[in-house]
Each structure stands twice: as structure tokens, then as C-alpha cells.
Amino acid sequence: MYNNELVVMNSTRDAIRPIFPFTAIVGQEEMKLALILNLIDPKIGGVMIMGDRGTGKSTTIRAIADLLPQILVVQDDPFNSHPSNFELMSTDVKQRLEKNEEVISTLINVPMVDLPLGATEDRVCGTIDIEKALNEGIKSFEPGLLAKANRGILYVDEVNLLDDHLVDILLDAAASGWNTVEREGISIRHPAHFVLVGSGNPEEGELRPQLLDRFGMHAEIRTVKDPSLRVKIVEQRNLFDSDPYSCLEEYKEKQENLKNNILAAQQKLPDLSIDYALRVKISEVCSQLDVDGLRGDIVTNRAARALAAYMNKDSVDVDDIKTVIKLCLRHRLRKDPLETMDSGFKVQQVVDLVFDVR
Structure with a gap:
């Protein structure tokens, strides 16, 4: 089952937010290849995409999540814990399994999390409720964006404008697969396995070499110069904006083929x-x-x-x-x-x- 399945019912149509199909994107082959390879092997370490404004960076990145099948998670778990893989589950779920408690599983779409430029460290990593910990002796943790992005994709637009300290935190979590929050002697640790994708315009500043080196791949994209190709891109976008569901239907077979190729590659790897x-x-x-x-x-x-x-x-x-x-x-x-x-x-x-x- 895929998160992009189309249902003809009007009520379902209204509930689904249409996403521009990945296979309808014209050009920018370097960027598309880097994203696909990171889906096949997330251990590559993510992608940094630098290029001119208005070249489809955000559109392409948001479209890539639509190529993945739904994932099995523990119901109501804030960390998208896997019901059987210990590397992909939170401490709470592990303890419940060790006590032979029942764990209910459900399917969800692969998380696609946008990190806003103004995000604080607490918003990214999560925060511990010190008052509740001191008064009631309970570790109360408010999960952040890293928890929400576990087993999914974390997208940072204009990553070159993000505070270096936050970029360092993101890269550390992406490399280790874990996020640790420590405050006033209290420590919380949870899985944070995600594909980190950053984009930006080099005219607005570069990342420090030490941070740039931590991204697995680096794609450079430029504004298309060929007039006929530019017309094709504009027409494609206008078609989607005027009737997104017809556009999705047109590219449904190509999307399915690409999904199947990615899944087959993951198994063959x-x-x-x-x-x-x-x-x-x-x-x-x-x-x-x-x-x-x-x-x-x-x-x-x-x-x-x-x-x-x-x-x-x-x-x-x-x-x-x-x-x-x-x-x-x-x-x-x-x-x-x-x-x-x-x-x-x-x-x-x-x-x-x-x-x-x-």
C-alpha cells in the first residue's frame, strides 16, 4: 500500500493534499538521482542541494517522500517506533515488550518533516519537563522534530541560513541515528533515523566546510536555459495547478514503476x-x-x-x-x-x- 494511492471518492479527494508527482519533474537529473540513492540507502548520509532560486528544489524534495510505501509503527508512539526492530523503537516500547504487554501496530505514511528557519534547539530536539520530574518523579518528555522525523525525511530549506549549532545537532543525529536530550541531570534518548535533505542558494551564503563535509552527497542545480525545456516545465506546472488529480492519474503508472524499482533496489542492496x-x-x-x-x-x-x-x-x-x-x-x-x-x-x-x- 502506498501513501499516494488515488481514490475516486470526492470526500477522499478533498482530504488528500495533492503532491506534484516526482516522475513529472523535468530536468534536474543530478538532484533526482541523489535523492533516489538516499532512499535506497539512507546510510549514504543525506543530500545537500544548492542552486538558483525557483529551480524546483522544494517541489522535488517534497515529491520524493511520495515514492515510499507506508511504514509499520507502534500506534500512538511519538517516535514512530518499529514494533519489532529494537534499533528503531523507543525505550518505552522496549520496556512494554519486555513485560510482554500488547503492542498495537498501524501503518502510516513516511514522515516528511519541514524544519523552519526560526526553530529553537528545544523545538528540534525536544524538551524535558523539569517541574514534573522534580515534583512527581516522572520523566516527562515533549518530543521535537527529530522524533517526528524518525524513519522518514527531514527537510531543511535554506540550510545555509540555519544556525551552525542546529546544523551540527541535525548532522550528529542523522549520523548516529539517535537523539539525546540532557537537562538538569535528566537524560532522554530516542531513535532518530532519517534522511537529511538540505537546500539553499549559494548567493545567500555557504555552510562551513566542516558541516558541508558531513552531508553524504552534494547536488548543484542551475536554471534551465533551453527555451523549449522552460516552456515544458511551465506547462507541466500549469497542468498540475489547474487539475492536480488528472495530473496524478496521468503519472500514476510511472510513479508505481519508480516505487517498485526503489523497493527492489533496497532488497538487492x-x-x-x-x-x-x-x-x-x-x-x-x-x-x-x-x-x-x-x-x-x-x-x-x-x-x-x-x-x-x-x-x-x-x-x-x-x-x-x-x-x-x-x-x-x-x-x-x-x-x-x-x-x-x-x-x-x-x-x-x-x-x-x-x-x-x-
Whole structure:
């Protein structure tokens, strides 16, 4: 069952908020690929999407959540706990299971949480009611956006304008899969497994390199210049705005096919391997580009495996690596103020050299 199923009944139509279909989005292939690969393997580490205003960043990101099937959660649990996977459940649910108490499960749509720019740390992480803890001896926790986003997607628009401290918290939670709130000697810990997606306009400021490096992939998008393609994009948007349900119906089959491909890739991923020689070449590229740390190597390996699974291959080949490596490394290069070469082009040059493509 998918959260995008269409029901012809008018009352249901009114209840569903129409979402622009992902498969109807024209162009911006780099951004779309990065998002799909992160759905296949959330451990890639999220996506940072930087580009011009009005290029469809928010529309594409909100459309991607519609490609996922509903997930099984514990009913009325604020953390979207899984009813049987201990890594994806809250302490309260674990204790109930250990006491052999009945746990009721239900299906929900994959959470898609927007983090507003003005959000406080308490709103993001959650807060502990100290008064109730002191007076009644009860740990009373008000969950934040990280709890709501567990097992879903957390989207931060204009992430480059967000306070660095909050960005650090988001990245730590995304990397560890857990959120810990400590106050006045009281500690609460809950699962926070989510795909972190950030977007922004580079003209409004860049993220610090230390934070940018923590995003698994980095997609750059530009305003479409081809007049015929621009007309097609405008027509597509006008069609959806004038009759969204007809547009959804038109793309229903394509949406279903893409959903099935993503699910098949998720199942195939654990059995995929990368030849040792190719892994050495990936690390050689990272070394020649003087990439700090090993995140670049790890993410490129993960992304290449996810792409191979998506393409229904049994193993990773050179084409898979060349397709993803620019997305995985361009934001990890050291910035030289006097350098005029685009970072993506620089990555491509080294890749061609290492993989003997001339």
C-alpha cells in the first residue's frame, strides 16, 4: 500500500493534499538521482542541494517522500517506533515488550518533516519537563522534530541560513541515528533515523566546510536555459495547478514503476559487492584530490552500490562509480580563493585520469 494511492471518492479527494508527482519533474537529473540513492540507502548520509532560486528544489524534495510505501509503527508512539526492530523503537516500547504487554501496530505514511528557519534547539530536539520530574518523579518528555522525523525525511530549506549549532545537532543525529536530550541531570534518548535533505542558494551564503563535509552527497542545480525545456516545465506546472488529480492519474503508472524499482533496489542492496580493484581506484581519486578524512571513500562506495542496485546489476562497475563520484566528492575539496576551475570539473578530471579515460 502506498501513501499516494488515488481514490475516486470526492470526500477522499478533498482530504488528500495533492503532491506534484516526482516522475513529472523535468530536468534536474543530478538532484533526482541523489535523492533516489538516499532512499535506497539512507546510510549514504543525506543530500545537500544548492542552486538558483525557483529551480524546483522544494517541489522535488517534497515529491520524493511520495515514492515510499507506508511504514509499520507502534500506534500512538511519538517516535514512530518499529514494533519489532529494537534499533528503531523507543525505550518505552522496549520496556512494554519486555513485560510482554500488547503492542498495537498501524501503518502510516513516511514522515516528511519541514524544519523552519526560526526553530529553537528545544523545538528540534525536544524538551524535558523539569517541574514534573522534580515534583512527581516522572520523566516527562515533549518530543521535537527529530522524533517526528524518525524513519522518514527531514527537510531543511535554506540550510545555509540555519544556525551552525542546529546544523551540527541535525548532522550528529542523522549520523548516529539517535537523539539525546540532557537537562538538569535528566537524560532522554530516542531513535532518530532519517534522511537529511538540505537546500539553499549559494548567493545567500555557504555552510562551513566542516558541516558541508558531513552531508553524504552534494547536488548543484542551475536554471534551465533551453527555451523549449522552460516552456515544458511551465506547462507541466500549469497542468498540475489547474487539475492536480488528472495530473496524478496521468503519472500514476510511472510513479508505481519508480516505487517498485526503489523497493527492489533496497532488497538487492545487501548482496551487491564492489571489486577490490575498483575500491582502490575510488580511494586513489580521493587521495589525489586531497580529500580530508575517509567520508568521501565511504560515501562513494555506498552510492555506487545503491546505483548498481537501482540499475538491477549484480555488482558495481566503472560506470556506476563515474556517475556518483562527483556528487560524493565535489563539496569535500579544499577551496582555493584563486581557483577558477569548477569543483565538479576538477573531480571529473582526476576520475578520468585514474580510470584511464582519455
